[in-house]
Amino acid sequence: MHLDPPTEDLLRREAPQVLGALVRRYGRFDVAEDAVQEALLAAARQWPVDGIPEKPRGWLIRVASRAMTDMLHSQFARQRREEQVHFAIPPDRFLAPAADTVRQPEDDSLLLLFLCCHPSLSAASQVALTLRAVGGLTTEEIARAFLVPAATMGQRISRAKATVAKSGAAFRMPAGSEVEARLRAVLRVIYLIFNEGYVASAGAELTRIDLSSEAIRLARILRQALPDDGEVAGLAALLLLTEARRPARVAADGAAVPIAEQDRERWDRRLISEGTALLDSSMGVTRLGPYQIQAAIAALHDAAPRPTDTDWPQILALYTLLQRYDDSPMVTLNRAVAVAMVRGPRAGLDQLRDLDGLGDHHRLHAVRAHLLELAGDRGAARSAYRQAARLTLSVPERRHLLHRADRLGDGTAGTR
Amino acid sequence: MKYLLLAYTSANTWTEEDVSAEEVQRICDFYAQFEKELTESGEWVGSEGLADPSHTRTVRKVGGAPVATDGPYVEAKETLVSFSIVDVASYDRAVEIAARVVDFTGETIEVRPVMQVDFGGDD
Numbered sequence: 001m002h003l004d005p006p007t008e009d010l011l012r013r014e015a016p017q018v019l020g021a022l023v024r025r026y027g028r029f030d031v032a033e034d035a036v037q038e039a040l041l042a043a044a045r046q047w048p049v050d051g052i053p054e055k056p057r058g059w060l061i062r063v064a065s066r067a068m069t070d071m072l073h074s075q076f077a078r079q080r081r082e083e084q085v086h087f088a089i090p091p092d093r094f095l096a097p098a099a100d101t102v103r104q105p106e107d108d109s110l111l112l113l114f115l116c117c118h119p120s121l122s123a124a125s126q127v128a129l130t131l132r133a134v135g136g137l138t139t140e141e142i143a144r145a146f147l148v149p150a151a152t153m154g155q156r157i158s159r160a161k162a163t164v165a166k167s168g169a170a171f172r173m174p175a176g177s178e179v180e181a182r183l184r185a186v187l188r189v190i191y192l193i194f195n196e197g198y199v200a201s202a203g204a205e206l207t208r209i210d211l212s213s214e215a216i217r218l219a220r221i222l223r224q225a226l227p228d229d230g231e232v233a234g235l236a237a238l239l240l241l242t243e244a245r246r247p248a249r250v251a252a253d254g255a256a257v258p259i260a261e262q263d264r265e266r267w268d269r270r271l272i273s274e275g276t277a278l279l280d281s282s283m284g285v286t287r288l289g290p291y292q293i294q295a296a297i298a299a300l301h302d303a304a305p306r307p308t309d310t311d312w313p314q315i316l317a318l319y320t321l322l323q324r325y326d327d328s329p330m331v332t333l334n335r336a337v338a339v340a341m342v343r344g345p346r347a348g349l350d351q352l353r354d355l356d357g358l359g360d361h362h363r364l365h366a367v368r369a370h371l372l373e374l375a376g377d378r379g380a381a382r383s384a385y386r387q388a389a390r391l392t393l394s395v396p397e398r399r400h401l402l403h404r405a406d407r408l409g410d411g412t413a414g415t416r
Numbered sequence: 417m418k419y420l421l422l423a424y425t426s427a428n429t430w431t432e433e434d435v436s437a438e439e440v441q442r443i444c445d446f447y448a449q450f451e452k453e454l455t456e457s458g459e460w461v462g463s464e465g466l467a468d469p470s471h472t473r474t475v476r477k478v479g480g481a482p483v484a485t486d487g488p489y490v491e492a493k494e495t496l497v498s499f500s501i502v503d504v505a506s507y508d509r510a511v512e513i514a515a516r517v518v519d520f521t522g523e524t525i526e527v528r529p530v531m532q533v534d535f536g537g538d539d
Contacts, residue, residue: 122505123505124458124503124505125458128458146503147418147461147503148458148460148461148503149455149460149461149462151455152454152455152458152459152460152461152503153458155455155456155457155458156457156458157458159456159457159458393417393529393530393531393532394531394532395531395532398531
């Protein structure tokens with residue numbers, strides 16, 4: 001291809017979007033990719049002669065859709081359909097409207113999400129397949145986001161597709177009793193994608209696709225598909241309310257900034273209003289669930305103009321409620337912080353005694369350090385911060401914990 | 417989660433004359449297969465074998481300035497012979513992968529978690 005760089009960039013930017021549109025429309029990854037390649041070649045041939053069309057994406061989707069339809073109807077594709085059942089499409093789907101008609105994401109995306117979160121797949125495979133099929137990211141982009149070689153990610157995705165095919169999953173909604181379990185898996189995958197992308201250190205990470213935005217986009221798609229589900233709304237709200245704090249999460253030197261010390265002026269008010277409105281509309285309408293509760297906690301944090309304005313009694317009540325759905329040590333740990341804020345640091349420290357299950361988890365030591373600091377026990381707090389810094393696997397968190405330790409002591413350099 | 421697998425071998429294996437070309441070939445073939453399988457399972461990040469320890473140079477600060485000298489940092493009975501990085505679902509899976517190599521080569525492998533640039537969970 002001899003294209004000028006802007007055109008090449010344009011094609012590179014549009015390719016995943018076009019692929020996403022096609023996959024959402026036809027559900028056949030393998031064929032869709034071939035079709036998108038054909039459309040890109042056609043663009044490379046025609047655009048230098050005829051100029052770039054007014055709506056390049058629409059042009060690409062139209063050409064790719066035509067190619068895709070040809071492929072699906074060809075003898076070759078029929079044979080392949082008989083040989084490989086993955087992402088099989090019922091015949092009536094060929095009567096679907098053209099892929100380039102503007103429309104709301106509909107059941108296609110939901111079906112794809114459910115298919116990508118098939119129980120026979122590991123969490124890592126579910127995440128990769130979801131980003132590929134529903135997010136429309138390229139294998140290279142996903143590989144970059146997870147810092148693994150493209151070949152490895154390509155294999156991860158191929159294997160995931162093969163696994164789904166082997167399990168005999170058709171391109172349709174799971175049966176009644178399965179829907180709930182599958183939806184929980186979808187929510188978890190979107191949450192995992194968000195967490196993976198909730199990266200604070202800019203500079204070194206600029207090459208990573210913004211997975212948090214991607215997760216929010218997926219959550220919105222899911223919300224449009226299932227507008228009456230409280231937990232779907234809860235997850236979307238939780239992501240928005242958490243993302244809102246991102247600009248304040250990292251100090252100039254790259255260290256983590258805890259919520260109590262963040263510059264609240266830098267929180268994104270637009271995201272906070274959107275998340276809060278979404279949460280309010282779902283509360284009390286449908287049955288309550290863990291994502292709504294976590295979103296409610298995030299909303300209370302975001303609603304406080306100053307840390308001292310935080311409604312800790314309400315947050316404590318919500319954590320107590322959350323424990324009914326999720327009695328993991330992490331929830332107990334967060335609840336202990338709320339206990340400390342309501343009843344004092346010693347009461348919080350008492351709560352930590354029951355957390356032997358966490359063993360040497362850094363978060364346990366970090367919370368203990370924080371509560372010891374609040375209780376005025378500087379020496380013990382300092383060694384607990386240092387212990388947490390030794391145990392964490394996160395670079396920015398380690399720096400933050402060492403800062404805390406140094407603030408309490410004589411400021412000697414951190415140990416490795 | 418990413419893990420670094422550090423394979424050690426006894427320092428004199430490198431120089432012992434009873435290490436045959438066939439043996440070296442056998443190990444190379446094993447590693448090629450190992451890499452292929454892990455790529456196919458979507459778990460491989462990278463892997464390299466290291467040159468004979470006699471090629472080692474050590475850079476250290478002497479009198480306030482860095483100085484390079486020939487030879488290893490510490491004279492040890494064990495020397496680092498290769499390293500791999502895998503991206504796997506659990507620590508146990510990383511150990512399982514290491515065990516396969518250990519079973520074949522008889523070498524000892526250290527498995528160490530790689531630090532992440534991301535924050536942990538909660539603010």
